[in-house]
Amino acid sequence: MNALLERFFHLSRNNTNIRQEVVAGWTTFLAMAYIAAVNPLILADAGMPQESVFVATCLAAAFGTLLMGVLANYPIALAPGMGLNAFFTYGVVLGMGYSWQQALGAVLLSGGIFVLLSVSKLRETVINAIPAGLKIGIAAGIGLFLGLIGLKNAGIVVNHDATLVTLGDIKSIPVLLALLGFALIVALEARKIRGAVIIAVLAVTGLGLLFDPAQTFKGIVSMPPSVAPTFMALEIPNLFDLTLWSVVFALLFVDLFDTAGTLTAVAHKGKMLDAQGRLPRMGRALLADSTATVVGSVMGTSSTTSYIESATGVVAGGRTGLTAVVVSVLFLLLLFFSPLASMVPAYATAGALMYVATLMLGALRELHWDDLTEAVPAAITALLMPFAFSIAHAIALGILAYVVIKVGAGRWRDVGPVVWVLALLFIVKYALA
Numbered sequence: 001m002n003a004l005l006e007r008f009f010h011l012s013r014n015n016t017n018i019r020q021e022v023v024a025g026w027t028t029f030l031a032m033a034y035i036a037a038v039n040p041l042i043l044a045d046a047g048m049p050q051e052s053v054f055v056a057t058c059l060a061a062a063f064g065t066l067l068m069g070v071l072a073n074y075p076i077a078l079a080p081g082m083g084l085n086a087f088f089t090y091g092v093v094l095g096m097g098y099s100w101q102q103a104l105g106a107v108l109l110s111g112g113i114f115v116l117l118s119v120s121k122l123r124e125t126v127i128n129a130i131p132a133g134l135k136i137g138i139a140a141g142i143g144l145f146l147g148l149i150g151l152k153n154a155g156i157v158v159n160h161d162a163t164l165v166t167l168g169d170i171k172s173i174p175v176l177l178a179l180l181g182f183a184l185i186v187a188l189e190a191r192k193i194r195g196a197v198i199i200a201v202l203a204v205t206g207l208g209l210l211f212d213p214a215q216t217f218k219g220i221v222s223m224p225p226s227v228a229p230t231f232m233a234l235e236i237p238n239l240f241d242l243t244l245w246s247v248v249f250a251l252l253f254v255d256l257f258d259t260a261g262t263l264t265a266v267a268h269k270g271k272m273l274d275a276q277g278r279l280p281r282m283g284r285a286l287l288a289d290s291t292a293t294v295v296g297s298v299m300g301t302s303s304t305t306s307y308i309e310s311a312t313g314v315v316a317g318g319r320t321g322l323t324a325v326v327v328s329v330l331f332l333l334l335l336f337f338s339p340l341a342s343m344v345p346a347y348a349t350a351g352a353l354m355y356v357a358t359l360m361l362g363a364l365r366e367l368h369w370d371d372l373t374e375a376v377p378a379a380i381t382a383l384l385m386p387f388a389f390s391i392a393h394a395i396a397l398g399i400l401a402y403v404v405i406k407v408g409a410g411r412w413r414d415v416g417p418v419v420w421v422l423a424l425l426f427i428v429k430y431a432l433a
Helices: 002-009 018-032 035-044 050-072 084-093 100-118 122-129 132-154 173-190 196-211 242-269 282-299 310-315 321-342 346-366 372-387 391-408 417-432
Strands: 078-080 157-160 164-167 304-306
Touching (some): 002 018, 002 321, 018 196, 018 310, 018 321, 035 050, 035 078, 035 084, 035 321, 035 346, 050 078, 050 282, 050 304, 078 282, 084 100, 084 132, 084 242, 100 122, 100 242, 100 282, 122 282, 122 417, 132 242, 132 372, 132 391, 173 196, 196 346, 242 282, 242 310, 242 391, 242 417, 391 417
Antiparallel strands (some): 078 304
């Protein structure tokens, strides 16, 4: 077995060993296992059966991570993406009125296009087509979007007829426990304690069982629920619906750029980039990611993507796909803990949403604030996501703002052909709306 793993994953060449890879796999899994509780809660708001989504989440994560490890030999784990799941529920289903079955169809289409890009040379063209400033604005905007959802789920921010939003009852049990969970995550992360997010989610869930009358104990271990209610439940909407394609391309762009950024960041952390700063086997890694999105849509979950939490495993010594294989196996074992996942209340995961939001806002430090033609479109994109409650519209209007501002400043040559085409399509979309 040792010889087989050595030949397949090239452990010695990557200065690692089996024990180190197993430890790294556990580390990554503990850092991202919270998605098994958070994703079903978010997609349940779209009307999806929570237990089936739990199974779909674990299966999509296990499949995508295994494929990344075996196909690309990278210690990078995948699961349904934060931000993408929020866009699925609050943007596409609740915001635009599509059914969750149709939203899964849009995920399938975006994943299929992603697969085609991954196996062709177009992937570099598309990745480089969107200006760096807009990429930063998209990342920060998704952070703000997640932050607003977390604050809402905790009851910290509530509706108000006059001011749109206002402060909720900060003395209520959900609010206090959500704030405690957020503080616990930050404290544990600051102390470099592995699995900070899942520890905080479980701690708040336990306290909820003690102090919140609405929470009841349902058990810890059982046979996995059925995935049948969401398996192959997707529907392909009208392909001539321009709004549908705006959703598909929003899913595609966010997934593609998020994946490319995550792969580069994790590889940089593990010193896996080549002399030119590029990621070897990028095509294989993108193919694993895009295929996982297609499989996830069939299982019944939103877009699957590479997780930045994989960096925790890299810090622990993970250097090859064996780390990913370990994570994949652990997600399969997690299927037998569905009662525990079903007990997690929304306020227990609110802290995780707010913490991820905080991390994503860090992208703004990379923005060239002294260049208004870059900074303003990025700011428009980031601000519109939470305030318009739409990732798709924010990206569209951000691209339009970028073109208008560049042209107005006499720098129209900065606008690439792909951005021009997208801008024209968005103008047609809004003109016909």
